[in-house]
Amino acid sequence: DQQVKQNSPSLSVQEGRISILNCDYTNSMFDYFLWYKKYPAEGPTFLISISSIKDKNEDGRFTVFLNKSAKHLSLHIVPSQPGDSAVYFCVSGAGSYQLTFGKGTKLSVIP
Amino acid sequence: GAGVSQSPRYKVAKRGQDVALRCDPISGHVSLFWYQQALGQGPEFLTYFQNEAQLDKSGLPSDRFFAERPEGSVSTLKIQRTQQEDSAVYLCASSLAGTSRGNEQFFGPGTRLTVL
Numbered sequence: 001d002q003q004v005k006q007n008s009p010s011l012s013v014q015e016g017r018i019s020i021l022n023c024d025y026t027n028s029m030f031d032y033f034l035w036y037k038k039y040p041a042e043g044p045t046f047l048i049s050i051s052s053i054k055d056k057n058e059d060g061r062f063t064v065f066l067n068k069s070a071k072h073l074s075l076h077i078v079p080s081q082p083g084d085s086a087v088y089f090c091v092s093g094a095g096s097y098q099l100t101f102g103k104g105t106k107l108s109v110i111p
Numbered sequence: 112g113a114g115v116s117q118s119p120r121y122k123v124a125k126r127g128q129d130v131a132l133r134c135d136p137i138s139g140h141v142s143l144f145w146y147q148q149a150l151g152q153g154p155e156f157l158t159y160f161q162n163e164a165q166l167d168k169s170g171l172p173s174d175r176f177f178a179e180r181p182e183g184s185v186s187t188l189k190i191q192r193t194q195q196e197d198s199a200v201y202l203c204a205s206s207l208a209g210t211s212r213g214n215e216q217f218f219g220p221g222t223r224l225t226v227l
Contacts, residue, residue: 004153043202044218098159102153
């Protein structure tokens, strides 16, 4: 039973355009959300997070939006760059440390 | 400074063999986590240490899996009598604080285990 769902296994975007990665969750107990980015042969690295009391968090080119009523969050990358090509994991947390990962979306930014 | 390191990076085992996977967390990090990532899946939580204490082992899939962190630094994940379904990438992560909600976890590159 997948509690964090990333329904798009892959996404291709032209350089300079917006990338939008989507994520749905089912567990109402999740109270914070993160996005991790992973390059091949490396471990995931933290990108951006949002608390459940907010609906938006922005960090440079990256913005995460949270719609609690819909149990949906999204990551926007503007403008997309070739170096953004990676697998992006949507991650949800409840309590103090347990993280639940989605399956990931592979983003390809085409020069 | 150095990040989280794991060794070996790749391990091939025959079914039934025991394996030991090592994790060196970032110096001074209190919390240490092990995750299992099967092919095409996201990482799944296995166990959590705060210093040398194993506070949560709810994600360990069977009693063949055992983890330790005896001096609160390096950790070893041991899998006894490996099975083909144990084939996965095993990720280690550490974080600075204790149970701080949302505290960033720093991941190592993982050990890819293949059981033949």
